[in-house]
Each structure stands twice: as structure tokens, then as C-alpha cells.
Amino acid sequence: MGMTSRERIMAVLRGKEPDRIPWSPLVGRYYVNSLEEQGIKLEDIAPREMAKTPALKRDVNLYEVEVVRHIGADIMYRHVNSYKLHYKNCKLINETRNGVRYEGFETPVGKIYSEHKKSGGTEFISKHLLENKKDIEVLTYVFRNAVVEPDYQDFYEFDEHIGDDGIATLTGPLTPIQLMLQFYVGVANTTYFLMDYKDEMENLFSEIHNLNRDIYRVMAESPAEVIITYEDTSTTVLSPAWYEQYCKKELDEYADIIHDYNKIFITHMCGKLSLLTDTLAEGKMDGIDSVCPPTTGDLEPGDALEETGKIIIGGLEPAALVRMNVEETREYTLEKLKQVGTGRNFILSTGDSTAYGTPLENLKAITRVIKEYGQFPLNL
Template sequence: MNARERLLCVLRGEIPDEVPVSPFVQEEYLSYYFDKKDTSRLYDAVQLAKELGFDLITRQYINAIPYFLQRSEENWQVSVKEAREGDNYVRRTRIVTPERTMEQVEAAPYNENILTGIHFSTVEYLIKDEEDFAAFKKNCPKHSKEDEEYIIQQGEIARKEVGDLGITCPWSIGGVYNLVSTYMNVQDMLCDALADEEYYEEYMNFFTDMVAEEHEIYAKSAFDAVGIQGNIANGAIMGADYFDEYVLPYERRALDVLIKAGKPTIYHNCGNAKVLYPEYKKLGITVWETVAEAPQGDSILAEAKEYFGEDLILSGNFDQVHFLKEATPEQVEERAYKQMMTGKKNGHYIFACSDYLEVGTPLENVKALLKGARAAAKYE
């Protein structure tokens, strides 16, 4: 099997010739590896897969900035300014409507080596109160025909570029909870669900419709799968009962669009998740990434394999924060081999780290990771 056939086989719930070895790569490592600022999660990731020899799952942002912040329309004037301010890189987004002027401020430590893929932290949220949301809901534009055509076009481009090196799996506009928490304080969201349920239901339903609308486009695209960000509603801030009542119905409604279309999904939570295992079965997702042990998460691969069985495909579990960067190549190779032996049992597994490869990861360790995993990947 080639890499594409191998990954598609796993997504169908079948057992391939060997377990796919697919490290999660994005701008940080691509900039570090290729020694350039402006990198692409498609073109540079394809080149990296060719050079290192792994099964590629592209993790593109087709729209790093959501469609409704890309342009101005009547009653919806958008301006975005990005600049270095001291030691930070700051993005200020302003939306002016007839009723309200809203501003979001995001910042990240300035890194002269990375231009794309900056991970911003929100300093000031766009939607601060019910009046802001009312103005947002009233005036927020819908997807245009051009938005749809762009996603469809990018799917065709990605499919051609990746070829047999792997599969294409871009991030959608977001999991519902993740999307809302981008523009509203998650602490307020946690409280609203209990103290102001009517308001919570209103904004969660609004954003669910937005996500489902975009999923309709991805469902008919050439992309092989769709990435869903679910790391905010994690096991460190909520239990299964809370997730079941206040998160699951919205996430499931948006996911159902892709499920009914037969489009596989890769759901991302790289943190605490163990308490949410029953909920992940209910979501209907194809793959859960990433199984992360302490201190990044609280999941153990062998236990997760036993719990999910054939209900879910698992991805991840190799510590890329400390071990991959600090251990010797020999130690990395040995641990990768052992992890693969655990993960490949009965299939339904994609070998990966617990999150994306980081800046400063020695190349010899990445090669040792791939070597150790490949040595144990084959099915008899």
C-alpha cells in the first residue's frame, strides 16, 4: 500500500499493511526545518513528507481568518490590523455595525522566525455581552458563493498536490465550542450554560448553524477528511455530564452534516480527555487525536485502546514536548517501537505525537521516531 491507501484503509475501519506513521506538522516545525518564515501546511508539508518518508495528513487552514472577518458588507464593516508591539505581535480586529462597535485583541510572543501560523492568545474578546451578540447575530454575513467556490478549489488543489503521499484533512471553521470560545470568554460560557441557559442556547445554536453551513461545503469537497478542533471543551474544565448536556448536542448537530455525507472527521483534543471518553463515542467522530499522557493530558494509550475498541480510531501518544526533544535518538527509537506495538493491536490506530512537532526538535530524533515506529508497524 502507498501512504494514501494506508490512511484511507484505516479511516474505513479496516486494517492496512502497516500502521500509518503520521507526525502532526505545522508552521512551527516547518519554519524550523526549512529555515524560512513563510511556510505552507500544504506545499512545505508535502516536501517534508517526501524528505523524511512519513504518511502525510495535511492540516491546512483553508481560511485562517473566518470568512465573516475577511470582508466588509453593508452594516458589517471589518478592519484588521497586525503589528509588532514591544515583545508581542498583536492583531486587532474591529467590527462596526449600526448597533455596536466590537473589537477583539489577540497577542502572541513575537518570533522573527515565524510569519505564518502564529498562535494568538485573546486579550480582549469580540463579544463581551448580550448586546454585542445581538448585533453580531443580526448583521453577521452568510457564506457567499465565492466562499464555497474557494473551499472547493482548495480541495482540488490539495488533492492533486498530495497525490499518494497521504490524505488531505484541513481544519474547518472549528468545533462549535471552540469557535464560540474564540470570540466569547470561555469562563462566561461555562457560567451561562448554568445561570443564563436561554442566552447560552441562543448563541450556541447560532454558531452551530454557522459551522454546519460550512460543513455542507466541506462535505462535497475533494478533501479526504475534515479536522475538528475540540480542545477547549476538555476534561480539565468540564465533566461528562456537563459535556453531555451543554456541548454534545451542538457539536453533534454540526458533525452530522459530515457524518451523513460519509466524510471522515479527525477530532482534536490534545489535553485531558479521560472523563470524556463516553462522550467521544457519542460524537460520531472517525478519529480522536491525540491520546496524550501526563503532563500534557491524562490518557494512556493501552487503556484508551481497550476502552474504544473498534468504536473509534486513535492517534498520538508520543511526548513531543519533552522526550522527543531531550532524549537520545536511541531512546526515541526504542520508545517509538514500544508505542507502536501497543497502538497497532487490532488496528484502529495512527502513530503520531501528542501534538505538533515543535521548534528545536533535533532532526536525528525525528528520524529515530519514524524509524522506531516503522520497525514495528507491519501487520503479519
């Protein structure tokens, strides 16, 4: 008798042998929202009344789970929250005026806020939270006065709904520099700030890191077994030197906290990684998620396994799956599977979120390939 999807995924993540290679595409709301354009009604995949709990009723959470179940893949559900943050002596800004969403903080040492606009259905940051040296001081105050509180309810709800068909994973906070690059400052100004205000920025990083450690302790004490931090690491925005200086030690500390509770720590790194593999091999994370081959990424799954020695999740370029037909998808999947040897320490997935408009039949074709050829150990 074969393993359940939950047993299969956890076997790989625990360094054991699965019955076959897990196939766990990253399905998010952008992909789910594109299915109607393909003539696929979400109600036909899962009736809305199937959502029995608040977490499943929120946004398109139900369909992010049920699309993966529908294509016959192993569910590895992402972005489950497990904590609340409370900011002492701070007033949170979260309001929308004239189509612009504002987020930020009012504090005794100043006020900071970001602006978010929409274009073509996509929201983007039109003004970052930090724009000058004074803003750095304000955000430092915010993090110094933040406290974390456990909140595991969403995990319990997703875990029960998924059952033996997979796992739910918690989302861990980013390293401080990645928080700046992705959300609070942007690539250009992060670079300038670290040149012009290095002491102030590193002091801010220290406060964020202290809070992050508290958050990871809360996650480690949760009922979840797997925690993923969505670093989005890529040498297109972060040099190997910066990774060494501002990410490696921090990620290792988070891994130590998670490992103290016998939990699994995965880093989501969906960009170009070929210049980082030696450093990643030294890291304490258990695995690397959303490893993407060319041209979006630059690391093939077989090379990632060999050069890092980590569990590798990924292997399929999302942009390629959009363009291909079913037969091309089948051949492409087999090509990637041939690279990974026996398939030990490997979970087949999309190298980041499944792209908007990807034909659903392509995802089903990958399921058929895995069921036909994916028995462990692979022999292709």
C-alpha cells in the same frame, strides 16, 4: 507490493487493514520555524521554487508538507480551507496599528473587536471579542447574517502536490462553546457569561450552530474525504457536563452531515480525555485525533482504542519528543506501539503539533521504528 501512503491512511480511516501502521506526525509552522535553530536549512529540505501554486506559496505551507515527506512519514496535511464566509450588513475590522492587530465587526447593532499582540514571536489575544452582554447581541447579529460560499481551490492544490504520499484534510468549524473558550471569550468569561447571560449565550450558540451546519454541508460536497474539527477538547477547560450539554449533540449533527456524503469526520481532542471516554464512545465521529498520553494528556493510545472504540490518531507526547535523544525516542515509540494490540484503527502521530525544537533526527528515528516493526498486524 506495499500500499502508498494515501492508500495506507485511507485504509485505516475506512476501517480496513493497512500494510503497516501509518506514521503521520502533525507538523505545523511553529515546528518548521524551529528547524533553522537546529542548523537545518529549509531550502535543503525543499527548494522554494517547488511551490508552484498560491496555496503552497502562502506562509510555510510548502515546508509543512515537505518536512513530513523528508522524514519518510505518511503525510496527513492539516488545516486546508474549503469555504469563504460573507457577512451581510457588517463591516469587517482587520487592521494593525502600533504592533497591535485588531479583528472584529461593525454592525447596525454595535461594534466589537479583539486585540492581538506579540511576545517572543508568539501572538496572543490581549482583548477578547466579547466583554459584556451587549457584545453577545452584536456577535449574534453577525452570525445570523453570515452566509457560506464553497472554495475548494486550496484543496485541489494541496491534494495534487501531496499525491500518493498522503492526504489533505479540511478544517471544520468548532462547536459554539469551543469557539468561545478558545477565541472569542476565554475560559473565565465563558463561564461567567453562561451563568449571568445563559439565554443570550445559548441563542448565540444556536446561530453559530446553524451556520456551522451550512459549512459542513459545503465540506461534505467537496472533493475531500476527511474533515477534522479542532475542538482541542480537554477536561482542564471543559467539564464532562458541559461536553454533554454543548458539544456532543452538535458534533453528532456535523458527523451526520459528513456521513450523508460517505466522508470521514474526525475530532481533534488533544487534552485530558480520560473522564470523557464513555461519552466519546457514544459519539458519531469516526475517530479522535491527537490523543496524547501523560503528562500533557492523560490517555494512553491502547486505552483510547479500547475505551472509545474509535479510530485513534496520536500516541506520542510532543513534549517528551523534545527532551529525548534518538535511542530514547526509539524505545518510547516501541512502548506505545506495544499498547495498541494489532494496531487496528490506529495511526501513530504526535499528540498535537510537533513541538518547537524537536530534533528532526527523533522524527526520523520513529520512521525507522515503523518501517522495522510496524507491519500490520503488529506483533511486538
